Amino acid sequence: MPDEDLAQGLVLQGRITAFVRAFGLHQPDQTPCGTPIPTSEAHALGELDRDGPLTQSTLAQRLRLEKSTVSRLVGQLIGRGWVRRAEHDGDARLVWLEVTPEGRRAAGQLAAARAARFEELLHNIPANQRPVVIDALTTLVEAAAGSEQQAGQSSTPRAGTA
Amino acid sequence: MPDEDLAQGLVLQGRITAFVRAFGLHQPDQTPCGTPIPTSEAHALGELDRDGPLTQSTLAQRLRLEKSTVSRLVGQLIGRGWVRRAEHDGDARLVWLEVTPEGRRAAGQLAAARAARFEELLHNIPANQRPVVIDALTTLVEAAAGSEQQAGQSSTPRAGTA
DNA sequence: CCGGCATGGTTCGACCATACAACTAATTAG
DNA sequence: CTAATTAGTTGTATGGTCGAACCATGCCGG
Structure with a gap:
């Protein structure tokens, strides 16, 4: 029944929108x-901190960004002294970050601050609901990955930063 | 046990981050x-379409944006022929949009396209899980609303995915 | 071994998003 | 009537992102 699906879709839309708003995602900086x-x-x-040294294109894939964007991004990180470019044995085109x-x-x-934020969120979920919520989010991630056009690989990418 | 909470919090973080990425809430254009x-x-x-004519500053409040930002934004909408500026009886400073x-x-x-996007997401969720996911999101929204005070104040922008 | 094509990166130009500050014009308060 | 307030505009700055043009380097097939 397309009509019911539509209605349920609108509810889903409302929930996701509400969450994005309430949790303040979309904030330009926030950090x-x-x-x-x-x-x-x-x-x-x-x-980079989580998954050892990566090449720039790998990082770009992880972040789902263009290589040009990542190039610039890395430049900024280097400017802060947080990242260093090293040569990659065997292939001079690659750059180890x-x-x-x-x-x-x-x-x-950063990780600590982030963890604190999410732990606070967790605490606002009734304890008995927590596994349910996490499961539901897993389902949602899979659904989002699946609806993301054909190229869709990556079922549930582990993540870190929010 | 705080350790368990921490671990669960990290899982939650991972899921939410993954969803934001997978659903493309970071990509600024999309639409x-x-x-x-x-x-x-x-x-x-x-x-504007939903809540009748508004003044610019009201719109700015609704969108939680600076008046300057809104001024430019409105200029663009006018450029598309979607919005018109009209005089406000009684106060020449105000602009009716x-x-x-x-x-x-x-x-x-736009509303239709948005609905279609969410309906597609919905279709990628196994039918029997849909109510569970929606319930979980409701819980999550409540939790986020509860943890909202204290966290980065200042502005909670509007939701993503146009 | 060399020319062609693929691959990783950099630079450049273009938009979009947003903020803050300085300024003008209209209103309201003293 | 002057001073403070309010609505909007414009200028400047930062940030995020992409795509195209370009430069290396590496890999193949003749």
Whole structure:
């Protein structure tokens, strides 16, 4: 019944919209840590810190950004002294992105702030509902990945930064 | 046990982040309708279309944007022929923003496109899970609303996906 | 071994999103 | 009537993103 689907779709829309609003996603910066750092840099740093050295194109895939965007982003991270470019043995085209000790420290602070935020959210969910909510989100992620055109790989990418 | 909470919080974080990425809430343009229109314009038009004529500052409040931003935004909408500025009886400082018939048509298309997007997402959720997911989102919205005070104040912008 | 094509990155130009500050014009308060 | 307030505009700055043009480098097939 298309009509029912439509109605349910609208409810879904309303819920997701409401969540985005209430949780303040979409905030241009937000990053609640000592030094206000741009969101995109936080994402990139988090990814690099979590999953060892990556090449730029790998990072671009992870973040779903264009390589040009990532190039610039990495430049900014390097400017902060958080990331370093190193040569990749065997293929001179590739660039290894390594997080510096400074960067590791910054990433730790960011991760802690982020974790605190989500833990607060978690605490506002009744304990017995928490597994249900998490399961539902997993389903939702899969659905979103599936509806994302044909190229869709990646069922449930592990993530880090928000 | 705080350790368990932390772990669960991290899972929650991962899921939400993954969803934001997978559903493309980060991509600023998106808007999958006939003519690709900027998200912010879509939001503004939707607001005006829904809640009759408004003044610019009212619109700014609704969208939680600066008046300067809204001024430019309205300029763009006028450029598309979707909105018209009219005088406000009694106070020459105010500007009434009225949606033109063209604009009303465009708003309808946008709403339809948005609905289609969410309906597609819905279809990628197994039918028997749909109510569960919707319930979980409701819980999540409540939790987010509850944790909203204290977290980054200042502005909670409108939702994504135009 | 060399020319052609693929691949990873950089730079450039173009938009969009948004904020804050400075300014004008109209209103309201003292 | 002057001073403060309010609505809007314009200028400047930062950030996020893309696509196209371009430069290396690496890989193949003759």
